Amino acid sequence: MNMQTSQTRSRAGLAAALRVSISRLSRRMRAEGGHSLSATQIGALGAVARHDALTPGELAAHEKVQPPSMTRTIARLEADGLLTRSPHPTDRRQVVLSLTAAGDKLLKEERRRKEAWLAQRLAELTPEEQTILRQAAPILERLSHG
Amino acid sequence: MNMQTSQTRSRAGLAAALRVSISRLSRRMRAEGGHSLSATQIGALGAVARHDALTPGELAAHEKVQPPSMTRTIARLEADGLLTRSPHPTDRRQVVLSLTAAGDKLLKEERRRKEAWLAQRLAELTPEEQTILRQAAPILERLSHG
DNA sequence: TATTGTTATACTCTATAACTATA
DNA sequence: TATAGTTATAGAGTATAACAATA
Numbered sequence: 001m002n003m004q005t006s007q008t009r010s011r012a013g014l015a016a017a018l019r020v021s022i023s024r025l026s027r028r029m030r031a032e033g034g035h036s037l038s039a040t041q042i043g044a045l046g047a048v049a050r051h052d053a054l055t056p057g058e059l060a061a062h063e064k065v066q067p068p069s070m071t072r073t074i075a076r077l078e079a080d081g082l083l084t085r086s087p088h089p090t091d092r093r094q095v096v097l098s099l100t101a102a103g104d105k106l107l108k109e110e111r112r113r114k115e116a117w118l119a120q121r122l123a124e125l126t127p128e129e130q131t132i133l134r135q136a137a138p139i140l141e142r143l144s145h146g
Numbered sequence: 147m148n149m150q151t152s153q154t155r156s157r158a159g160l161a162a163a164l165r166v167s168i169s170r171l172s173r174r175m176r177a178e179g180g181h182s183l184s185a186t187q188i189g190a191l192g193a194v195a196r197h198d199a200l201t202p203g204e205l206a207a208h209e210k211v212q213p214p215s216m217t218r219t220i221a222r223l224e225a226d227g228l229l230t231r232s233p234h235p236t237d238r239r240q241v242v243l244s245l246t247a248a249g250d251k252l253l254k255e256e257r258r259r260k261e262a263w264l265a266q267r268l269a270e271l272t273p274e275e276q277t278i279l280r281q282a283a284p285i286l287e288r289l290s291h292g
Numbered sequence: 293t294a295t296t297g298t299t300a301t302a303c304t305c306t307a308t309a310a311c312t313a314t315a
Numbered sequence: 316t317a318t319a320g321t322t323a324t325a326g327a328g329t330a331t332a333a334c335a336a337t338a
Contacts, residue, residue, distance in 0.1 A: 012261065018283050071297070137163040
């Protein structure tokens, strides 16, 4: 039994612990986010907010769904007054999506709720624990990119 | 501007960073878990594995869905040979759920895949970064309970 | 011809309401 | 009467296949 084996075992344990804690915390945050829109709708709206002037095809690719699925989501969001569809300036096949003021407001409110819940939980931690999470956040972020 | 305000701001920033990194990592892990079963089915099967001899009502409450929704999930898992329904020993209205050997095997395989992916990502971190995550895991776990 | 987006259709997951069997 | 579970039915989200409009 060598050092590598020991390290691997340790990493497997860490992976197991992280898998459980990340899954649970994510599920809990989702539950705390208000329920005015579904995860699908929030995801699409958020993507439009981040990359203004997306087309439906780009949005479907970004959210990893097929174009017909996104057509439906867009129709719903448009009917609810949260985004608008306008003609593409040069290509008449395409459509350009933008957030309405109501869409922008709703999105910010949704984020605010989740973060308020999380901030409240963080306030109950010791300063040392908060420091650990402050160091962990960018590492977790990088893990998802790998 | 006092100390409290500064701390609160800092916590809000940490909350925002954690929300994003937790959400992304959770989404990515889900995508890495093989696709033999849906999240719903894995969740139900996992709950039966953890609390053997659950009834459908208990399982629905645990997974936070309505009983008819769980009836359907159970029917599917039973048809796929992953769990069994047996009579309750004393109350003939109730039903007792247990994992089959195939269900147990599939569940372990699903977890193994997710953890293998995560362990591989962890292996790419420095020892210092791994130490930070090792300290962070139990804190994240507690956050979801609060 | 190729691309963009939509419509048609089907499957899964979820819900509420109504029903059956048992307590 | 109350409880456990199921069946009936409907809405949301997803997919593939087929179509229309435009490039």
